[in-house]
Amino acid sequence: MKAFIVPARGGLDRLTLTDLPDPGAPGAGEIRVAIHATSLNYHDLLVANGAIPTEDGRIPMADGAGVVEAVGEGVTAFRVGDHVVSCFFPQWQDGLPHDEAGSFARTPGDGAHGFAAEYVVRPADHFTLAPTGWRHEESATLTTSGLTAWRALVVEGQLKAGDTVLALGTGGVSITALQIAKSMGARVIITSSSDEKLARARALGADEVINYRTEPEWGRVAFQLAGGHGVEQVIEVGGPNTMAQSIQAVRIGGQIAQIGVLTGVEGTIPTAALMGKQARIQGLIVGNRRQQQQYVSAMNQTGLRPVIDKVFPFEALPEAFRYQESGEHFGKICVAW
Incomplete structure (x- = not known):
């Protein structure tokens, strides 16, 4: 079967498309899945470029969506032909x-080996059903960025109608957060350095937009846009260089969901300001299988579909990563085959 592998030292120029042995038939408790799509996340990029070291020959990509081809003994949750993620x-x-x-x-x-491969055999509980009617590339956005936004807003943040959410940037997590929040009756403020992307965010339902290049004190602006009392939740993807502004934006007793480190992995936090806000910084990484099942159920009920910027063919995975590095995308980047 065809699969990409990452060398121990990483490097996009060293991602290799190769032939590997077929994984064969599933054993007891396992399913065999024909993978048809994956989506790109920052974590995948760090593995691919070597920033996160991994075992030589690792198959990359955390997100995988496809069709069940066979089920092993004792598997009752899935049937042949099911679409899974x-x-x-x-x-x-x-x-x-x-x-x-x-x-x-x-x-x-x-x-462990990922989903940049044509077929996998894994334990059945490593998957959930995909949302009904979604294309494989749409389902592949769910595993990492989709579930992260769901957990931040709904599970940890207890989002309710009338709340105001501040989402930083227009990547996969933030755009999904915009969609979820609007579907639940919340107001959304979104930031970007691109007026074009902000216009697209408005078209998706963003109530307010802030260009952080022309408005460096965007935290203060967001605080005022939220009725002058601050936002209930912040989807914080930047990390140390954006945290001070996020604290400024949040309301007293609000929550900042720390889910990204795009500006670095450590820095200074204005602790006095955080104490004054009596706000909670909730660090989180994706979520559990039950939460993913709940998210899938919500998507089936709401009819929401993910925003996909561009879909690359399988053999163009390195080019997809380079496009991700450029920062030009709006929403998700996918690879499908």
């Missing part, structure tokens, strides 16, 4: 985070 933390099935919930040892495309 992978789980980011297959070891975290339900409940609160535990010791393994933050470990990447079994995360596809990191500590």
